Amino acid sequence: MNIINLDHISANPLLPEVQEAMIKAIQGNYGNPSSQHKMGEQASEAIEQARESLARLINCRAPKEIVFGSCGTESVNHAIKGIALAHSDKGKHIVSSNIEHNAVIRSLRRLKMMGFQVTSIPVDNHGRVNPDHVAKAIREDTILVTIMHSNNEVGTVQPIEEISKITRERNVLFHTDGVDSVGVVPIDVQELGVDALSFASNPFYGPTGVGGLYVRAGVKLWPLLEGGAQENNKRAGTENLIGIIGMGVAAELAKRDMDSRISHLKNLRTKLIQELPDHIDEYLINGDPEHCLPNLVSLSIKYIEGESVVLMLDDDNIEVSTRSACASGSLRASHVLLSTGLGFAEAQGTLVITFGVDNTEKDIAQFLAALKKTVKTLRAYSPLYNK
Amino acid sequence: MYSKTVMDHFKSPRNVGVMENPDGIGEIGNPLCGDMMTIYLRIADETIKDIKFQTFGCGAAIAVSSMLTELAKGKSIEEAKKITNKDVAKALEGLPKNKLHCSNLGADALHQAIQDYEARKEGKPKGEVEGDEPDKHSHDEKCYCPYCDSQISEEETVCKNCALNVDDPQESQQAGG
Numbered sequence: 275m276n277i278i279n280l281d282h283i284s285a286n287p288l289l290p291e292v293q294e295a296m297i298k299a300i301q302g303n304y305g306n307p308s309s310q311h312k313m314g315e316q317a318s319e320a321i322e323q324a325r326e327s328l329a330r331l332i333n334c335r336a337p338k339e340i341v342f343g344s345c346g347t348e349s350v351n352h353a354i355k356g357i358a359l360a361h362s363d364k365g366k367h368i369v370s371s372n373i374e375h376n377a378v379i380r381s382l383r384r385l386k387m388m389g390f391q392v393t394s395i396p397v398d399n400h401g402r403v404n405p406d407h408v409a410k411a412i413r414e415d416t417i418l419v420t421i422m423h424s425n426n427e428v429g430t431v432q433p434i435e436e437i438s439k440i441t442r443e444r445n446v447l448f449h450t451d452g453v454d455s456v457g458v459v460p461i462d463v464q465e466l467g468v469d470a471l472s473f474a475s476n477p478f479y480g481p482t483g484v485g486g487l488y489v490r491a492g493v494k495l496w497p498l499l500e501g502g503a504q505e506n507n508k509r510a511g512t513e514n515l516i517g518i519i520g521m522g523v524a525a526e527l528a529k530r531d532m533d534s535r536i537s538h539l540k541n542l543r544t545k546l547i548q549e550l551p552d553h554i555d556e557y558l559i560n561g562d563p564e565h566c567l568p569n570l571v572s573l574s575i576k577y578i579e580g581e582s583v584v585l586m587l588d589d590d591n592i593e594v595s596t597r598s599a600c601a602s603g604s605l606r607a608s609h610v611l612l613s614t615g616l617g618f619a620e621a622q623g624t625l626v627i628t629f630g631v632d633n634t635e636k637d638i639a640q641f642l643a644a645l646k647k648t649v650k651t652l653r654a655y656s657p658l659y660n661k
Numbered sequence: 662m663y664s665k666t667v668m669d670h671f672k673s674p675r676n677v678g679v680m681e682n683p684d685g686i687g688e689i690g691n692p693l694c695g696d697m698m699t700i701y702l703r704i705a706d707e708t709i710k711d712i713k714f715q716t717f718g719c720g721a722a723i724a725v726s727s728m729l730t731e732l733a734k735g736k737s738i739e740e741a742k743k744i745t746n747k748d749v750a751k752a753l754e755g756l757p758k759n760k761l762h763c764s765n766l767g768a769d770a771l772h773q774a775i776q777d778y779e780a781r782k783e784g785k786p787k788g789e790v791e792g793d794e795p796d797k798h799s800h801d802e803k804c805y806c807p808y809c810d811s812q813i814s815e816e817e818t819v820c821k822n823c824a825l826n827v828d829d830p831q832e833s834q835q836a837g838g
Binding site: 577578579581582585586589619654655656657658 | 668674697717719722
């Protein structure tokens with residue numbers, strides 16, 4: 275069965291080089307990096323090598339600025355809660371945006387339960403934060419600004435450099451959720467001017483279950499997990515050695531192939547957007563046409579609902595994703611799409627199509643043909659169509 | 662996530678489409694609440710001779726509509742009035758807990774179409790059925806948190822188990838990590 279994966283944001287395949295490195299490690303390198311004998315030494319060296327690869331990928335000043343963890347969500351939690359708790363003597367106010375991932379939203383909610391205050395900044399119709407709004411939201415007692423680098427639903431890339439100029443001037447720490455950007459688009463933490471940046475391995479074809487956090491040297495943060503002295507006392511617990519080795523190799527490949535990958539992804543994205551009008555009508559492309567990820571298209575199709583589109587396309591072995599979700603009693607539309615000004619019905623007819631290095635132009639053609647058929651069928655069922 | 666029967670009715674829905682000059686119409690839901698369903702009835706000798714549906718909604722909502730029309734077709738008005746949401750969900754071999762509200766939509770739309778038919782019979786102009794429109798948010802089924810599946814009460818806005826704010830538009834389910 276030939277499955278066309280256009281849902282790379284949910285899961286990416288592991289590149290052959292990554293698989294190979296991990297299999298080799300499983301077979302021969304099982305030491306505990308904290309042990310002082312040869313096997314431990316070997317494991318520790320492998321982890322430090324991966325740390326150097328990650329540091330090169332995002333241009334850290336030193337590898338020790340990288341803290342490995344179990345996933346993007348852990349890194350986001352660690353950055354936000356760790357920084358907030360370590361600086362609560364200075365103030366308890368945090369600035370964020372309306373379109374953050376739930377890892378950010380729920381970390382902030384937990385901090386609110388502990389007495390912190392949060393100001394959430396709206397976005398424009400393209401899903402972009404205005405840096406002036408950040409400047410206005412910062413107060414005397416603001417200790418942290420957390421705004422995502424790119425959005426996982428609409429693909430909008432935020433003006434991080436402009437925001438960091440403000441945070442540095444106002445002496446406030448700045449974390450950005452870079453989970454869908456690191457390894458996908460060029461990220462240079464020094465150019466971005468951020469104090470912390472979280473990332474995950476799978477978006478750049480490394481294994482799931484591994485992620486990490488960049489924390490600028492000198493920035494205080496409390497650990498989420500306490501115990502041993504691993505990760506420079508920032509994250510206790512025996513490291514996921516095999517996963518970290520895989521992520522390190524994936525980071526090397528991402529840096530090496532970044533330009534060619536981006537040009538391939540942009541080509542697929544352009545083809546899809548250009549050929550859509552020949553297949554369906556009455557739709558919207560969400561996000562920012564200029565500041566966007568190269569691998570994502572957010573498409574709102576009128577008069578039909580997203581989940582039914584996903585199920586029908588799955589029948590044609592094409593994988594896409596939706597952001598609509600049913601709650602008991604009411605179907606909840608995406609907070610990101612509603613924040614960009616989309617109506618409830620449009621938000622529910624939204625598909626997120628994400629490309630990967632393995633996709634071809636033929637995949638796009640097959641997707642468009644299947645989408646045309648699906649939209650026609652579902653619109654024939656819909657009481658909203660032709661009314 | 663869905664049973665085979667649900668997928669079958671979703672992929673090959675029975676009795677889907679518009680009906681010209683129906684004897685009764687029931688419309689339930691709105692795009693804001695997520696699902697919208699229209700039921701059309703053709704009635705002769707107090708029996709449902711034909712039934713059609715149109716639905717805007719998720720896979721479960723379409724399957725529910727299709728199964729409902731199958732259950733109602735050929736039934737007398739009095740029999741059709743007794744069809745409950747539970748009957749529809751049972752005939753579909755169950756629905757995921759957080760999709761049970763979709764089954765409420767089905768029986769409600771049918772009952773409204775029957776009311777519309779009875780009102781027309783009494784000479785009231787169509788579309789003026791009063792009173793009994795069911796509240797889309799209150800039903801006899803229990804409510805479940807859409808994320809962790811633990812039971813929550815109608816009044817509850819924050820799920821005690823997973824701390825999700827059920828009524829907060831700032832938060833919704835996300836995929837992709």
